[in-house]
Every structure is written in structure tokens, then in C-alpha cells.
Amino acid sequence: MIDPFKRLARKGLFLFDPETAHGMSIAALKSGLVPACQLTPDPRLRQTVAGLAFENPLGMAAGYDKNAEVPEALLKLGFGFTEIGTVTPKPQSGNPRPRIFRLVEDEGVINRLGFNNEGHDAAFGRLAALGGGGMIGVNIGANKDSEDRIADYVAGIRRFYSVARYFTANISSPNTPGLRDLQGRESLAVLLSAVLAARDEMAAASGRTIPVFLKIAPDLTEEGMDDIAAEVLSHALDGLIVSNTTLSRDGLKDQRQAKEAGGLSGVPLFEKSTAVLARMRKRVGPALPIIGVGGVSSAETTLEKIRAGADLVQLYSCMVYEGPGLAGDILRGLSKLLDREKAASIRDLRDVRLDYWAARKV
Numbered sequence: 001m002i003d004p005f006k007r008l009a010r011k012g013l014f015l016f017d018p019e020t021a022h023g024m025s026i027a028a029l030k031s032g033l034v035p036a037c038q039l040t041p042d043p044r045l046r047q048t049v050a051g052l053a054f055e056n057p058l059g060m061a062a063g064y065d066k067n068a069e070v071p072e073a074l075l076k077l078g079f080g081f082t083e084i085g086t087v088t089p090k091p092q093s094g095n096p097r098p099r100i101f102r103l104v105e106d107e108g109v110i111n112r113l114g115f116n117n118e119g120h121d122a123a124f125g126r127l128a129a130l131g132g133g134g135m136i137g138v139n140i141g142a143n144k145d146s147e148d149r150i151a152d153y154v155a156g157i158r159r160f161y162s163v164a165r166y167f168t169a170n171i172s173s174p175n176t177p178g179l180r181d182l183q184g185r186e187s188l189a190v191l192l193s194a195v196l197a198a199r200d201e202m203a204a205a206s207g208r209t210i211p212v213f214l215k216i217a218p219d220l221t222e223e224g225m226d227d228i229a230a231e232v233l234s235h236a237l238d239g240l241i242v243s244n245t246t247l248s249r250d251g252l253k254d255q256r257q258a259k260e261a262g263g264l265s266g267v268p269l270f271e272k273s274t275a276v277l278a279r280m281r282k283r284v285g286p287a288l289p290i291i292g293v294g295g296v297s298s299a300e301t302t303l304e305k306i307r308a309g310a311d312l313v314q315l316y317s318c319m320v321y322e323g324p325g326l327a328g329d330i331l332r333g334l335s336k337l338l339d340r341e342k343a344a345s346i347r348d349l350r351d352v353r354l355d356y357w358a359a360r361k362v
Helices: 004-013 018-031 071-076 120-130 149-160 179-183 185-206 222-234 267-284 299-307 317-322 326-341 354-358
Strands: 047-049 052-054 058-060 081-087 100-103 108-111 136-140 166-170 212-216 239-242 263-266 290-293 312-315
Touching (some): 004 018, 018 071, 018 100, 058 326, 071 081, 071 120, 081 120, 081 166, 120 149, 149 185, 166 185, 179 185, 179 222, 185 212, 222 267, 267 290, 299 312, 299 326, 317 326
Parallel strands (some): 136 166, 290 312
């Protein structure tokens, strides 16, 4: 339950349109007005995933800090990692406003932003100024008007190799026409071959190998999931992120906002994204790292992603409703849940409800 202070703050912020409110939250983080999370690290939450040591399994998903303006401030909120972007080689303004819509009754968000960002150079400059500190991933995408989208992803690998702790190739946004076509098996094979070849070339030159994740949509058919799993395994990709926003509008209370075009995120995405996560875990086996994202709003939903097969978990939209203290609340809650489960490590709880979620009809 949201406390009275958070409810009042949310009411004030909700007087503004969602995109303006988002900009205000970025400004607040930049200014230091948002207090850092005061939390004693719990060693049971630590784990190594894709060769990277994470203080805790909770991350900020891409989409919030598109231009790498506040990654360090986000880490101070308690997140074990944060992901900037999606960034494209050239700056682009995205789709016309309005393009973000709150579904307050559903605690959901619909967006059709369209990869609005300041481009590679602006984000790289900010990350380079940080000096390599913090667990910061870079989510890369393609420009809407690109003549060679695969080349855009390769450019992202090359541009950010010196500053990224991991990469995410985002081929699952519904807001760039044709982008999800890259999830098709033949296109995906070409993309993964090119991206991983660029990564390997940069690794040989620098002496450090940066993991590459693939972010997929929740709106895949069973055949589509089969194809992605096959290509991911045959290309020795470092991991998956499941999932991006959905085009589904099933079960929404706010039928007026539901008519808006774009991807739906927040609480309504939880069950669908968690079921797809479990089905992908079944397909790729126990070794491949998976980051679960979609509808995470509490310690319980965070742990449920892990029980369904996730190694790490990301959130974004639910912070719109719960406020900047959500990460700290979740971490405190996870420690209590580990006490209850008498678990020595959060890793011990991965997959314990895999079969349940894989069989879930959504």
C-alpha cells in the first residue's frame, strides 16, 4: 500500500502530463533532491550473472534514463544496476506528442515514444565522464529512418564498448515500424552474427569481453519463441531480457486510454511477461542468464520473476505509481522473504515455480 506522503506526492506529479512529469523526475535526480537509499547490503542478494558481480538483483530498465543523464543517481536509490537508452546512432525526436498515457486504475502505462533520444555522442560523453564506475548497461537500437538497421546495432557496440558493463540489443519495441521483424529467425540470425562479431572484435582489441543481451517482446507465438531460443543458443549469446511492452489490452479497466496506440507496461504486463519468461527459460535451459521485466511493483513480484526463471529483475513503469523509494522497499522486502524461506541465497529460489508459470495461459 502506498503511504499518505507518497500518495500526496503522486497526486501532485499527476497534475502534469506524463512526459513533463518524467522530465521533472530526471531533474530532481540530477539536483540531488531525491534522497539516497539508506540500506545495509544483504549478501544473500549478491550473485554473478554473465560474468558480472551484482550487489543485488534489482535493476532500472531502459526507457527511463534514455540519454544517460542520471545513472549514478539511480544506483544510489538502491538499484543493483541500471540500463540507459534506448540510444540510436543519430538523435531523433520520436513520435508526436502526446505519446505517454497513464492508466491509473490499472497502474499501467502506454507509450509510443519511438526511441526519442539525443544519439550516441551525447550519451557516450556523459558515460565517459563517469569514469567507468557503477553497473551501467547500454541499450542500443536503430534509427527509424536507417537504411541499415543491423549496422546501427553494430555501431552501438563499437561506440559504447569502453563505457558499457553490458549491452542490450532492443529489437522488441512496438513503436518503431518494422523493428520487431528482427525477431524473425532469419533476420535475428543476421543481427546476432553481426553484433557478436563486432563485440568479439572489440574484445580482442581491448582485452575485456562485454556481455550482450537480447530484449524480446511478450507478444510472441510459441513458434516465435522456438526460433528465438534456437538462434540465441546457436550464437552463444550472453543472455535474454524478457520482456518489452505488450500490444495486448486484455483485462484493462481504463478502456478509454486502452484505445491509445503503443506498448503497455506496468502491473497489467506482469502475468504475460512472467509466463513468457518461464517459457523461454524452458527453451534455453538453466545456464543462460535471463533478466525478467514487466509489472514488477513489490518484493513479492520481484521474487516471483526469479521463481519463474529470472536471474535478475528490472522495473520502470511501476515506479511511476510507487515513487523513487520503490527500489529500497523491494530490497528490504526481499531480505524478509529470504528470512521466511530460510534461503541462503536468492539464487536458491530461481525456477521453483518455473513449471507453474510456463503452463500459465495468458
